[in-house]
Amino acid sequence: MSSAPTTTYVMPAPGSRGPDIAFKWVAVFAAAMIVVLIVLVGWELYSGSRLAIAKYGPGFLWSSEWDPVLEKFGALPFIFGTLVSSLISLLIAVPLGVATALFLTELAPLKVRQPIIIAIEMLAAVPSVIFGLWGVFILIPWLRDSLFLWLKKSLGFLPLFQGPIYGVSMLAAGIIIAIMILPIVTSISREILRSVPNLQREAAYALGATRWEVLKIAVLSYARRGLFGAAVLGLGRALGETMAVTMVIGNRPQISASLFAPGYTLASVVANEFTEATTDLYLSALFEIGLVLFAVAILVNAAAQVMLKSMTGSGPIKVN
Amino acid sequence: MAMTESPYLPTPQFARWRKVKSSAVTGVLVVCAFAVIAPLFLVLYFLLSKGFSSLDWNFFTQLPKPTGEVGGGMANAIVGTMVLLAMATVFGVPFGIFGGIYLAEYGSDRANNWIRFAADVLNGVPSIVWGMVVYLILVVPFKGFSAYAGGVALGLMMVPLVMRTTEEVLILVPQSYREAALALGVARWKMIVVIVVRTALKGIATGVIVALARIAGETAPLLFTALGNTFWSHNLKEPISALPLQIFAYGLSPYDDWHRQAWAGALVLMALIIVLNVTVRILSRDRSQTD
Numbered sequence: 013m014s015s016a017p018t019t020t021y022v023m024p025a026p027g028s029r030g031p032d033i034a035f036k037w038v039a040v041f042a043a044a045m046i047v048v049l050i051v052l053v054g055w056e057l058y059s060g061s062r063l064a065i066a067k068y069g070p071g072f073l074w075s076s077e078w079d080p081v082l083e084k085f086g087a088l089p090f091i092f093g094t095l096v097s098s099l100i101s102l103l104i105a106v107p108l109g110v111a112t113a114l115f116l117t118e119l120a121p122l123k124v125r126q127p128i129i130i131a132i133e134m135l136a137a138v139p140s141v142i143f144g145l146w147g148v149f150i151l152i153p154w155l156r157d158s159l160f161l162w163l164k165k166s167l168g169f170l171p172l173f174q175g176p177i178y179g180v181s182m183l184a185a186g187i188i189i190a191i192m193i194l195p196i197v198t199s200i201s202r203e204i205l206r207s208v209p210n211l212q213r214e215a216a217y218a219l220g221a222t223r224w225e226v227l228k229i230a231v232l233s234y235a236r237r238g239l240f241g242a243a244v245l246g247l248g249r250a251l252g253e254t255m256a257v258t259m260v261i262g263n264r265p266q267i268s269a270s271l272f273a274p275g276y277t278l279a280s281v282v283a284n285e286f287t288e289a290t291t292d293l294y295l296s297a298l299f300e301i302g303l304v305l306f307a308v309a310i311l312v313n314a315a316a317q318v319m320l321k322s323m324t325g326s327g328p329i330k331v332n
Numbered sequence: 333m334a335m336t337e338s339p340y341l342p343t344p345q346f347a348r349w350r351k352v353k354s355s356a357v358t359g360v361l362v363v364c365a366f367a368v369i370a371p372l373f374l375v376l377y378f379l380l381s382k383g384f385s386s387l388d389w390n391f392f393t394q395l396p397k398p399t400g401e402v403g404g405g406m407a408n409a410i411v412g413t414m415v416l417l418a419m420a421t422v423f424g425v426p427f428g429i430f431g432g433i434y435l436a437e438y439g440s441d442r443a444n445n446w447i448r449f450a451a452d453v454l455n456g457v458p459s460i461v462w463g464m465v466v467y468l469i470l471v472v473p474f475k476g477f478s479a480y481a482g483g484v485a486l487g488l489m490m491v492p493l494v495m496r497t498t499e500e501v502l503i504l505v506p507q508s509y510r511e512a513a514l515a516l517g518v519a520r521w522k523m524i525v526v527i528v529v530r531t532a533l534k535g536i537a538t539g540v541i542v543a544l545a546r547i548a549g550e551t552a553p554l555l556f557t558a559l560g561n562t563f564w565s566h567n568l569k570e571p572i573s574a575l576p577l578q579i580f581a582y583g584l585s586p587y588d589d590w591h592r593q594a595w596a597g598a599l600v601l602m603a604l605i606i607v608l609n610v611t612v613r614i615l616s617r618d619r620s621q622t623d
Contacts, residue, residue, distance in 0.1 A: 046495065057464065115365040146374070
C-alpha cells in the first residue's frame with residue numbers, strides 16, 4: 013500500500029465531465045425558460061391578436077363599441093371596468109390591509125396574532141370560483157337588499173350611487189376583489205412594517221409620543237414607500253382576477269357613472285366569450301384584450317417588485 | 333385658543349385629546365383586523381351549511397345528469413381535478429426544481445437577480461392569460477381541447493412558485509456539505525443530487541404542495557384548455573372535467589339542484605385545498621424542528 017502508488021487518488025478521467033456539463037445545461041435551460049416564458053407569452057398573444065391589430069390599430073383601445081354580430085370591437089368598456097373595479101377594491105383593501113398589518117405587528121399579543129395570520133393565509137387559499145359562488149348566492153342578495161339601498165338613500169346625491177339596483181354590479185365586483193387581494197396586501201404590508209427598525213419606535217416613544225403618534229411619525233412615514241409597493245402589488249392581482257368577477261359584475265360592456273350598474277372587465281370578457289368566438293376577427297379581438305391585460309399586469313407587477321426591493325433592501329434612513 | 337397655547341407647552345386638554353385619539357385608533361385597528369378575517373368565516377360557514385347537506389354518496393360516485401334533471405354527482409370532475417394536478421406536477425415541477433438548482437448552485441448574482449425578478453413578475457400574470465397562451469400552443473395545433481393542455485396550463489403556473497421555494501431551501505443546505513462531497517471527488521451534479529437536493533427534499537416537497545394548493549382551485553386557465561365535460565374521460569387527448577369548472581358551470585345555471593351541487597363541489601374543493609395546506613404546515617413544522 014505505502015510503496016506502490018495507486019490510481020485511486022488520481023483525478024477522474026476527463027470523460028466523466030460529460031454528465032456534469034449536461035446537468036448544468038439542464039439547470040440553465042430551466043432557469044432561462046422563466047425569462048423565455050415572459051417573451052413567449054407576449055409573442056403568442058401578439059400573434060393571436062394580429063388580425064385585430066391590423067384592422068383597428070390603436071383605436072381599439074379607446075373605441076367603446078363591442079358588437080360581435082356587427083364585428084365592431086373596442087376595448088374601452090373593459091379597460092374602464094377593470095380600472096374601476098380594481099380602484100374600488102384598492103380603496104377598500106389598502107386601508108384595511110395596512111390597518112390589519114399595523115395591528116399584527118404593533119399591537120396584537122402573540123396569542124391573537126398567530127390565529128389571525130393563519131386565518132389570513134386561509135383566506136388567500138380560497139379559490140376564486142368559490143368566492144364567486146359565495147358572491148352570487150350570499151353577498152349579492154345582501155348587498156342588493158341592504159348595503160346598496162342604504163348607500164342610495166344616504167349618498168344618492170352622488171352620480172356614483174344612482175340608478176337602478178340589480179345586485180350584480182361594479183361595486184359588488186370591487187368588494188369581491190377587495191376580499192381576494194386583502195391577504196396579499198396585508199402580508200406584504202406586514203413584511204414592510206416588520207422591517208422598520210425598532211429604534212424608530214423607541215425614539216418616538218422617548219419623545220413622549222402616544223401609540224398612534226408613534227405609528228404615524230415613526231412607523232408609517234418610514235414604511236410609506238414599501239406600503240405603496242404593497243398596494244401596487246395588490247393592484248396587479250386585482251387587474252387579473254377573473255372567475256369571481258365574472259360571476260358578480262353582470263357582464264355588460266357599458267360605461268356608466270353608477271357603481272350599481274353592471275360592467276365588464278378585460279379578464280371576464282375573455283373568460284365568457286372566448287369559447288363562443290365564432291369568427292377569426294372576434295377571437296383575435298379577444299386575444300388583443302388578453303395582450304392588453306398581460307402588458308398592464310407585467311408593468312404593474314414589475315413596478316411593485318422594484319418598489320418592494322428598494323424598500324426591503326436598504327431602508328431610506330440608516331440610524332446606526 | 334388661549335394665550336397659554338404654544339407648541340412646546342401643551343394644555344391638559346390637548347394631552348387628553350392625544351390619548352383619546354390614540355386609543356380610538358387602537359380600537360379601529362382591532363376592528364379592521366377582524367373585518368379582514370370575517371369573510372373567511374362567512375365563506376366557510378356557507379360552504380359548510382349549504383354544501384354539507386348536499387353531499388351524498390351519489391355526489392362522489394355518479395356522473396352529472398343531463399341538463400335540468402335532478403340527481404347525479406361530480407365523480408368525473410373530482411377524478412379530473414386529480415388527473416390535472418398530477419399532470420401539472422409532471423410538467424411543471426421538473427422545470428421549477430431545475431430552475432431552483434440553477435439559482436442556488438450555478439447562477440451568478442446578476443443572472444439570478446434577473447431570473448428571480450422574472451419569476452416574481454410571472455407569478456403576477458393573470459391566470460386567464462395562461463389559458464389563452466396554451467390554447468394557441470397546444471389546442472389549435474392539435475385541433476382540440478385536451479387534458480394535456482389543461483395540465484400544461486396549470487404546470488406553467490407552478491414553475492415560478494416551485495422555483496423560488498426550491499432555491500430558498502437549497503440555500504439553507506450548509507456549504508460544508510457541498511465542500512465535503514466535492515473533496516471526496518464526487519462529480520458536481522452527483523453532489524447536487526445526492527447531497528444538496530436530498531438534504532432539502534422535504535422543503536422542496538413542501539414547495540410543490542404549496543404550488544398545488546395554489547393551482548387546485550384555478551378555473552380560468554382550464555376554460556379553454558381542459559374545457560370540461562360531463563362524462564368519464566378515457567383519453568388525455570380529449571377534454572376533461574375539473575371541480576372548479578363544474579362549480580362555475582353549475583353555479584351560473586338556472587337550476588336549483590345544480591346550485592346545490594355547486595355548493596357541494598365547492599365544499600369538496602375547499603376540503604382538498606385545506607388538506608394540502610395542513611400537509612404543508614405539518615411538513616414545515618417538522619423541518620423547523622430538525623434544523
